[in-house]
Structures are given as C-alpha cells and as structure tokens.
Amino acid sequence: MKKQILLKTYVLILFSLTGYILSGCEKEDDAPARDQFLGVFTVVESCGSGNDTYEIIIMESGTNANAIIINNLYDWEESASASISGNNVTIPSQLLDGITFSGSGSISGNTLTINLSVSTGDASDNCNLICTRK
Numbered sequence: 001m002k003k004q005i006l007l008k009t010y011v012l013i014l015f016s017l018t019g020y021i022l023s024g025c026e027k028e029d030d031a032p033a034r035d036q037f038l039g040v041f042t043v044v045e046s047c048g049s050g051n052d053t054y055e056i057i058i059m060e061s062g063t064n065a066n067a068i069i070i071n072n073l074y075d076w077e078e079s080a081s082a083s084i085s086g087n088n089v090t091i092p093s094q095l096l097d098g099i100t101f102s103g104s105g106s107i108s109g110n111t112l113t114i115n116l117s118v119s120t121g122d123a124s125d126n127c128n129l130i131c132t133r134k
Helices: 002-023 034-035
Strands: 039-047 048-062 067-071 081-083 088-096 100-110 110-118 124-133
Touching: 034 067, 034 081, 088 110
Parallel strands: none
Antiparallel strands: 039 048, 039 124, 048 067, 067 081, 081 088, 088 100, 100 110, 110 124
C-alpha cells in the first residue's frame, strides 16, 4: 500500500514538473519591431509628378534596433535612414544627392504604405508609395 502511494506521488510530481518545464519553453516574440520591415519590396508610387514602379530594399541599420536603411527610395539609388516604432516608420528630413526626403508610413502584413515628400531647391513632389513584399 505504501509503495502504491509513493508511486502515485512520484508520478504526480513527475507530471507536474514536466508541465512546468514545458510551459517555460514557449517561444517569446522578442524580435525587434524593425524585422517586419526588412526585405525586398515592389513599389507602386503615385506622385504629383507622375507614377512609377520600382523596387526598394530595406535593411537593418547598425545604429540601433529601431533603425532601418531604405535603398532606392523614390527610385533614386540612394540610401535613406528611417526609424521604426511598432508598425510605423518615420523618414526624417535628409538630403540625399541634392534631394530632400521626408515621410512616414506603416506596415500591415506584407504591405508597407509610405507618404513621402521630396524637394529640391526649386521644386517639390508629394508621393504615396504602396510597397508589397516580394
């Protein structure tokens, strides 16, 4: 009788410990928010000056976990820096090869939408970019 009680207690403890150990093995989603922005996107751009289709490549920036680099923004073959907060992206005003860029946007699934302002010394353009992950 004592052996049965000890065996049942041992089995109960074993199952309890197994459940406790396995519950600690859940995958935590601690990837930086920027990871959802990384990759190659096809851009359909609608601007006051006209429409265009091209690709951008978004990469990590080494500056911090909330920073990215957008290559070929406005089909301009330059690298613009941007910051991430949750699902939102901000492109601070920056001069790239004679053109000032600034904008903001958000991502939902595989679609990134950006509202972009572009200006030179004598002209400006406002664009809406719909970027779809390839």
